[in-house]
Amino acid sequence: MADVAAKAGVSRALVSIIFRGRPGASQETRERVLRVADEIGYHPDSAARLLARGRSRTLGVMFTVHQTFHSDLIAGIYPEAERLGYDVLLSAATHGRGEAKAVEALLSHRCEAVILLGSGAEAAYFDELARRAVTVSVSRRTPQAHVDFVHSAEGKGVRQAMDYLVELGHRRIVHIDGGRGPGSAERRRAYRAAMRRHGLEAEVRVIPGEHTEESGIDTGRLLLAERDRGLPLPTAVLAGNDRCAWGLLMTLTRAGVDVPGDLSVVGYDDSHLSHLMPIGLTTVRQDAVLMAEHAVRFAVERLEHEGAEPREAVLDPKLVVRGTSGPPPGGSA
Template structure:
C-alpha cells in the first residue's frame, strides 16, 4: 500500500480507506489509486486483513486422499462455506502423511475450525485437538473426545436393509465388513442383532471387505 500511495501521491491511510471501500476519498482520487494499484499489480491481502482483526474466515478440512467418498463431502463443503463467508483449506492424509500432520498444517494456517473426514486418529489426540480448536468429526463418533461429530444412522440403516431383504424372502444374508473403518463396528453389531431378531442367527456370516 505504501508503494501505491507514493505513486498515486496520496497517504497510505487514504489508500487503505479506498481499498476498504469506505467514504473519505473523492471519486477522482479513488479512480487514480485503483488505476495505480492495477498498474503495479497490487492486490489487497484479504487473509492478512482478516488476521489483523483476529479472524481468518477459513475452515480447514482434513481428508484421506484415497477415499473417494471424501471428495463428495468436500464438494458439498465448498458452497456452504462460501455462503457463510468462509474459505476452505484442504490437507490430505496419505500412507506417508499422518492425520495429525495434516491437521497441524491446517492449524498453522490459522484455520478457525477443522472438519475431520473419517478420522482414524486416537481418541486421546482428538480430545486434545478439541481443546485447542473447534473440531468436527464426520462419519466417526468419538464420545470420549471433546469434538463434535456428524455421522450416518448406521444401525437404523442396517435394520431397514435387513427388514427389506427378509420381507423379500431372503435368509442367507451375508455382511461384508468394513474392518476398522468409521461406523463399521456399529453396522456389524446391527447386522448380527437383526439376524437374531429374524431367527436367522445360524445363517449369520461376516466376511472382511
C-alpha cells in the same frame, strides 16, 4: 498501498478505505484507485490483515486421499465456509502420511478450527486436539470426546437395506465388515440385529474387511473359491461402503456372476461414483452436503461464540435402489 496512492494521486489512508470497502471516497476516485491497483498488480493480503487482528478465519480439513465420499464432503464444505466468511485449507492423510501429521500441517498454517473427515483417532487424541483448536469429527463418533460430531444414523441405514433385501426374498445375506473404519461397528451391530429380527440368525456371516476396493476384491475371491468347492454363493452382500462394493462387483462380474440375477450387492455412502458405473449401485445414501454444512456451522459457531459447548448432529440416511439388487435366484419368497 503507497505505490497505488502515489500513482492515483490520493492518500494512502484513502486507498486503505477503498480496499476495505468503507465509505469515504467518490465512485470516480474508487474506480481510479482500483484501476491503478490492477495496472501495477497490487492485491490486498487478506491473510496478513486477519493475522494482524489475531484471526485467520481459516478452517482446516483433514481427509483421506482415496476415500471418494470425502471428495463429496469437501465439495459441500467450501460453499458453506465461503458463505460464512471463512477460507478452507486441505491436508491429506495417505499411506505414508498419517492423520496426526496432516492435522499438524493445518495447525501450523494457523487454522482456527479443524474438521476431521472419517478420522480413525481415539478419544484421547480428540481431546488433546480440542485443547488446541475447535475440532469437528465427521462420520466418526467417539463418546466422551470434547469435540463436535456429525454423522448419519448408521443403524437406521443398515435396517433399511436389510428390510429391503428380506422383502425381496433374500435369506443368505452376508456383510463385509469395514474394520476400524468410521461407522463400521454400528453397521456391523445393525446387520446382526436385523438378521436376528427377521429370524435369520443361523445365516449371520460377517466377513472381515476394510473400507477399500481391495477388501471387496478379496471377498469376491473368497466367495468364488467357496463356490468352486461346491458351497452356494450368498444371495446378497451388504458391503461396508461403496468402495468395498465396487471391488466385489468387479471380481464377481469378471468371473461371470450375474449381478443381480445370481447375487445382489448393496453399498453404503452413495458417493458420486455410485450412479456412474455401468450398473448403478444400490446403496445407503449419506447426505454429504448436509453433513458438510453442519460441520462448518458447528466450527464457526464455536469460534464466534466463546464458551459454546460441542454438539452432535445425527442425520437420517436413505436407501437408494439401483441396478445391483433384485430378487434372489428363483424369485421372491
